[in-house]
Amino acid sequence: MSTEFMTEHSTEYKVIGTRPVRHDGSDKVTGKAVYTDDLHLPNMAFGAFVRSPHAHAKIVSIDTSQAEDMPGVLATCTSADLPDPWDKVDDLGEGCVNYAHLSGNVLARGKALYKGHAVAAVVATDSHLAEEAASRIRVEYEPLPATTWVLDAMKEDAPLLHDDLITHTLDDAPAKPSNIESHIRFEKGNIEEGFAAADVIVEREFKTATVHQGYIEPHVSVASWNEDGRLKIWTATQGSFVVRQQMAALLKMPISQITIVPCEIGGGFGGKISVYEQPVAAVLSRKCGRPVKIIMRRDEVFEATGPTPGSFMRVKIGATKEGKLTAGEAWLAFDAGAFPGGVIGPGCMCVFSCYDLPNAAVDGFDVVLNKPKTQAYRAPGSTHVAFAAESVIDELAVQLDIDPIEFRLKNAAVEGTRRVDGPVYPRVGLVECLEAVKNSEHWKSTLSGPNRGRGVACGFWFNAGLKSSVTASVNPDGTVTLVEGSTDIGGTRTSIAMQLAETLGISAEDVIPQVADTDSVGFTDVTGGSRTTFATGLAAHEAALDIQRQMMERAAQIWECDTGDVEVREGVYRGNDESLTFSELALKADSVGEAIIGRGAVDPQVSTNAFAVHLVDVEVDPETGKVTILRYTASQDAGTAIHPSYVEGQIQGGSVQGIGWALNEEYFYDDDGHVRNASFLDYRMPTCYDVPMIETIIVEVPNPDHPYGVRGVGEVSIVPPPPAIASAIQRATGIRLTDLPMSPPKLWRAINNGE
Amino acid sequence: MKTHVSTTINGEAVEFLCQPRQSLLEILRDELSLTGCKEGCNNGNCGACTVILNGLPVDSCLVLAVEVEGANIETVEGVAQQRQLHPVQQCFLEGAALQCGICTPGFIMTSKALLEKHPAPDEEEIRFSLAGNLCRCTGYDKIVHAVQAAAESAPAPK
Numbered sequence: 001m002s003t004e005f006m007t008e009h010s011t012e013y014k015v016i017g018t019r020p021v022r023h024d025g026s027d028k029v030t031g032k033a034v035y036t037d038d039l040h041l042p043n044m045a046f047g048a049f050v051r052s053p054h055a056h057a058k059i060v061s062i063d064t065s066q067a068e069d070m071p072g073v074l075a076t077c078t079s080a081d082l083p084d085p086w087d088k089v090d091d092l093g094e095g096c097v098n099y100a101h102l103s104g105n106v107l108a109r110g111k112a113l114y115k116g117h118a119v120a121a122v123v124a125t126d127s128h129l130a131e132e133a134a135s136r137i138r139v140e141y142e143p144l145p146a147t148t149w150v151l152d153a154m155k156e157d158a159p160l161l162h163d164d165l166i167t168h169t170l171d172d173a174p175a176k177p178s179n180i181e182s183h184i185r186f187e188k189g190n191i192e193e194g195f196a197a198a199d200v201i202v203e204r205e206f207k208t209a210t211v212h213q214g215y216i217e218p219h220v221s222v223a224s225w226n227e228d229g230r231l232k233i234w235t236a237t238q239g240s241f242v243v244r245q246q247m248a249a250l251l252k253m254p255i256s257q258i259t260i261v262p263c264e265i266g267g268g269f270g271g272k273i274s275v276y277e278q279p280v281a282a283v284l285s286r287k288c289g290r291p292v293k294i295i296m297r298r299d300e301v302f303e304a305t306g307p308t309p310g311s312f313m314r315v316k317i318g319a320t321k322e323g324k325l326t327a328g329e330a331w332l333a334f335d336a337g338a339f340p341g342g343v344i345g346p347g348c349m350c351v352f353s354c355y356d357l358p359n360a361a362v363d364g365f366d367v368v369l370n371k372p373k374t375q376a377y378r379a380p381g382s383t384h385v386a387f388a389a390e391s392v393i394d395e396l397a398v399q400l401d402i403d404p405i406e407f408r409l410k411n412a413a414v415e416g417t418r419r420v421d422g423p424v425y426p427r428v429g430l431v432e433c434l435e436a437v438k439n440s441e442h443w444k445s446t447l448s449g450p451n452r453g454r455g456v457a458c459g460f461w462f463n464a465g466l467k468s469s470v471t472a473s474v475n476p477d478g479t480v481t482l483v484e485g486s487t488d489i490g491g492t493r494t495s496i497a498m499q500l501a502e503t504l505g506i507s508a509e510d511v512i513p514q515v516a517d518t519d520s521v522g523f524t525d526v527t528g529g530s531r532t533t534f535a536t537g538l539a540a541h542e543a544a545l546d547i548q549r550q551m552m553e554r555a556a557q558i559w560e561c562d563t564g565d566v567e568v569r570e571g572v573y574r575g576n577d578e579s580l581t582f583s584e585l586a587l588k589a590d591s592v593g594e595a596i597i598g599r600g601a602v603d604p605q606v607s608t609n610a611f612a613v614h615l616v617d618v619e620v621d622p623e624t625g626k627v628t629i630l631r632y633t634a635s636q637d638a639g640t641a642i643h644p645s646y647v648e649g650q651i652q653g654g655s656v657q658g659i660g661w662a663l664n665e666e667y668f669y670d671d672d673g674h675v676r677n678a679s680f681l682d683y684r685m686p687t688c689y690d691v692p693m694i695e696t697i698i699v700e701v702p703n704p705d706h707p708y709g710v711r712g713v714g715e716v717s718i719v720p721p722p723p724a725i726a727s728a729i730q731r732a733t734g735i736r737l738t739d740l741p742m743s744p745p746k747l748w749r750a751i752n753n754g755e
Numbered sequence: 756m757k758t759h760v761s762t763t764i765n766g767e768a769v770e771f772l773c774q775p776r777q778s779l780l781e782i783l784r785d786e787l788s789l790t791g792c793k794e795g796c797n798n799g800n801c802g803a804c805t806v807i808l809n810g811l812p813v814d815s816c817l818v819l820a821v822e823v824e825g826a827n828i829e830t831v832e833g834v835a836q837q838r839q840l841h842p843v844q845q846c847f848l849e850g851a852a853l854q855c856g857i858c859t860p861g862f863i864m865t866s867k868a869l870l871e872k873h874p875a876p877d878e879e880e881i882r883f884s885l886a887g888n889l890c891r892c893t894g895y896d897k898i899v900h901a902v903q904a905a906a907e908s909a910p911a912p913k
Contacts, residue, residue: 028856031791266857656894
């Protein structure tokens with residue numbers, strides 16, 4: 001592999017930094033791993049949804065009688081079967097949810113707010129029958145005007161989605177409802193003075209289309225609501241505990257009555273945190289007395305689960321002729337979809353996050369419109385704003401005739417830099433990532449040939465901490481069974497196990513990790529926010545220290561000495577002139593005394609601050625407007641790369657998602673507010689024929705808030721591709737595109753109109 | 756009205772009854788409990804349900820179960836032999852060529868079929884041949900490397 005490392009480790013590790021085969025790997029290459037849709041419970045029935053064919057419509061009536069009369073149909077449900085929702089806001093770890101809105105998204109109440117909005121559901125003895133029955137549920141609609149573009153939805157005469165939505169703002173509350181849920185404002189310094197001090201000012205407007213996370217596994221659940229009142233749900237989720245939390249609130253039942261079993265999950269990227277089909281499967285199970293499976297069709301996934309927002313952004317940045325940034329101003333409007341609570345908050349926080357900007361102001365608007373409720377998508381909000389801000393930064397570099405990496409180095413955020421939203425960075429690695437790219441063979445190579453260009457861009461993501469829990473039991477054969485609450489989307493069983501192994505001085509293979517259900521492990525937040533290897537790894541480290549303490553006590557007991565006389569180094573325990581390896585001591589400990597069980601429960605309230613710098617060479621075909629990625633290099637500060645292969649994998653995967661977002665992916669809406677490309681074929685995510693190898697440079701500036709220096713690595717890699725590619729296209733063609741995706745028709749038009 | 760179908764799956768004679776509307780994917784997963792092939796889209800766009808049908812990789816969601824009378828079908832469950840992983844599987848593991856794993860069985864089947872026909876494909880051929888399989892996690896880099904490594908490791912046993 002071509003990975004380069006730029007490391008600042010002061011410590012030699014035995015397990016960390018190695019590349020063991022992942023613990024769940026064999027099951028996943030042989031087809032044995034059990035995903036939710038692989039479950040087939042005895043007497044299981046199958047559910048299907050009825051969805052709105054209109055982007056906005058009053059629901060006049062729902063007649064389920066024809067469906068219910070069909071042989072094999074067991075029950076139907078509508079929003080009337082869900083309890084009246086609490087108007088309560090709850091924190092799901094990666095964003096908040098209002099349960100009234102969530103309930104109304106799960107099954108429409110009174111109005112359908114987007115095409116594909118679930119209106120009713122039916123359960124039958126087989127899945128084909130359920131689909132047929134769904135088609136016989138008669139829903140009478142009164143269509144209403146709809147809007148799917150954020151600036152249209154902000155207009156005073158725009159069709160209102162929610163009659164009671166009054167803008168949250170620092171100004172006086174407006175008298176009338178609108179589609180604007182909130183207006184956020186951050187300020188730092190004085191932008192008038194800042195822009196007055198600038199020699200060059202660039203201001204541009206940007207648009208981005210709605211895009212989907214695009215996980216290959218559709219949303220799927222099996223629910224069994226038993227006669228004793230207990231509800232058990234097997235589901236594909238990024239967070240079993242937040243599913244339990246949402247189910248308890250939506251169904252108004254105690255959390256102790258609900259067990260969530262997380263099966264293997266086929267991708268999430270932020271889109272598998274909110275519940276969709278889980279409450280419906282539960283209600284149908286209660287009504288028919290059987291376990292009920294619901295799996296969404298792919299068109300349902302596109303039309304009714306969380307894409308990430310479309311946006312309009314205006315960004316203005318000023319700089320001196322020496323290349324120092326003086327001020328920045330951003331006006332950002334993100335669509336939240338049909339219910340409030342999009343990702344405008346992080347968008348506002350991230351827009352200038354890569355730079356030491358003395359004066360800045362950011363205005364952000366969260367706007368509802370007739371699209372599915374948006375959800376997090378890998379570094380949610382940051383990719384949008386990086387496209388805008390990094391494009392402007394690049395244009396400033398061009399106008400000032402300064403090398404784009406040098407320009408960024410002059411202004412890069414470092415330890416002590418205050419972001420526009422307030423926080424001051426601890427030690428961060430943006431400068432090191434820029435230097436890594438500057439020193440790369442790729443950057444030093446010459447790109448020649450017509451219609452070719454090279455672009456560079458930075459990206460930032462906070463990375464979360466949040467709650468994680470594990471328990472770890474020592475086995476007499478010297479292995480440790482690790483039970484964790486974090487669902488494993490991309491190899492975290494192994495990255496967490498490796499940290500436990502490092503602390504105990506055993507091998508990664510001697511740890512047997514498993515992901516537990518909500519009854520079997522302590523509360524653990526979602527696998528999201530790039531937090532799992534950091535926070536659950538921290539919990540595993542704590543559990544290992546707990547085990548080590550107990551092992552030392554047991555050794556003292558065996559050797560008849562004081563615990564204080566026992567010392568341990570690299571898994572070997574010594575005391576009273578005797579020594580035992582971890583494995584030998586585990587066997588002896590088993591025969592004298594109680595089981596050794598370690599626990600780790602953490603709630604770190606920190607961001608671990610990931611930065612990335614990407615470099616791309618493109619070639620534009622002027623005949624078609626198609627952009628080909630010739631070469632791609634991504635550097636990223638991982639803090640410490642626990643399992644370098646999976647760090648590279650996160651960087652490569654995020655880069656390619658970002659390439660798809662940059663060049664091709666979009667929800668294509670018609671005038672009726674219908675998505676016209678709700679299939680993988682027409683939505684057209686990158687295939688392996690569309691991309692080259694993604695070269696990675698892992699930068700390791702250890703995180704001061706973690707014993708092994710771990711930062712999150714999952715998300716930030718999606719952020720730089722759109723602006724890096726936009727700048728490369730600018731170098732290739734002289735045209736600066738400001739509208740995502742930069743698809744062939746758009747670029748072709750720009751080339752041919754001379755825009 | 757159900758149709759009786761006789762076929763060979765992973766070297767074993769298999770018979771099943773199916774409705775004309777049922778896909779091979781549905782029969783494999785729901786009737787025969789061969790859940791290694793995955794449903795990602797059910798319309799031939801993602802390749803997660805790839806099986807090898809008479810030597811060719813196909814999307815089993817696009818094959819009607821009634822069409823496989825007399826056919827020879829290989830699924831991911833039959834790829835490892837005598838408790839030994841196939842070189843493609845081994846290289847996927849060692850090369851970290853999977854993250855969530857939902858697309859992996861499809862990639863294993865397409866890659867196996869490719870290497871049986873072209874034991875030494877170049878990167879272009881690998882990327883072209885795997886373009887019908889979507890992966891959203893890896894960015895494909897490690898998948899392509901794993902197939903290259905499998906091609907180099909040994910001629911794939913049939």
